Amino acid sequence: MRPGNVVECCSSNGVSPYCASKMCDVRTVPNALETIAISTSCRTEWSKVSPCLADGRNHTDCCLKKGVQHDCLKICGGVAEPLTMHSLLCLNLDIAAIYQCLRQGYDTRPSAPQNVTVSKVTEDSVEVSWSDPAANAHLVISYSLFIRKDDRVSNFKEVLSTLLVSSFQLQAQMYLWATFFILN
Numbered sequence: 001m002r003p004g005n006v007v008e009c010c011s012s013n014g015v016s017p018y019c020a021s022k023m024c025d026v027r028t029v030p031n032a033l034e035t036i037a038i039s040t041s042c043r044t045e046w047s048k049v050s051p052c053l054a055d056g057r058n059h060t061d062c063c064l065k066k067g068v069q070h071d072c073l074k075i076c077g078g079v080a081e082p083l084t085m086h087s088l089l090c091l092n093l094d095i096a097a098i099y100q101c102l103r104q105g106y107d108t109r110p111s112a113p114q115n116v117t118v119s120k121v122t123e124d125s126v127e128v129s130w131s132d133p134a135a136n137a138h139l140v141i142s143y144s145l146f147i148r149k150d151d152r153v154s155n156f157k158e159v160l161s162t163l164l165v166s167s168f169q170l171q172a173q174m175y176l177w178a179t180f181f182i183l184n
Contacts, residue, residue, distance in 0.1 A: 009052035019045040026053060026103055029096045038095075039088045046075065047082045053102050054078025056112020056133075062101035068094040076101060111135040113143065 010024035019042035022034050030038060042049075054077060063076035069090035074081055075098055083091065113130035120127040128145060146156040 006052050006055070009055075010049055013048040013052060015045050015048045015052075016042075018042070019049070023049050024052060026099045029099045032092075035092050035095050039091050043085075043088070043091075044082050047080045050075050051078045051080050055106065057105050057109040059098075059101045059105040059109070062104060063094075063098060066094075066097035066101060068097050068101075072098060106135070108136070108139070110137055110139045 006026060007020065007024045010020045015024065019038070022030055022038050022042060023045070053075065056078065058078065059076040060073055063073055068076060071084065071087040072090040072094050074083075111133040113133055116128070116130045118126050118128055130143075133140065144158055146158050148154045148156045
């Protein structure tokens, strides 16, 4: 991942220029004063920033090894949720470890699958297909497909975990409107 891609992603996600300058360049770990500014002025922007920083990769295992507190693990996983007030302490304590894990993961983890498409939609099924990641595709071991009703309340359910299959037909009658994502 090139650092410019994170900045570009933050911009396209609507992160304010002020917060993007503090949060979207993983080459530079925010200092204590910047971390306080992030905690207060930019806390609500994390839902837009986290997916950009993670770049479709899950860095949670590295963050756990470095002792990142539970409230900030969603940053490591790229979860698009705002941080709570309880996250302020972990953000101040763990931001350096989080950014270190992100940088390390860009070199050691595959990026997200590309060209994810839904086709052959019928009343009771859809076909989901994708192509290999742009970065570190040779490191992919398997793909997992998760789906949830598009009500933002339901939990994601894993409907597929497979070795290197790039297409899957899903029985979708209970998911008329759905959100899905693929992990590798």
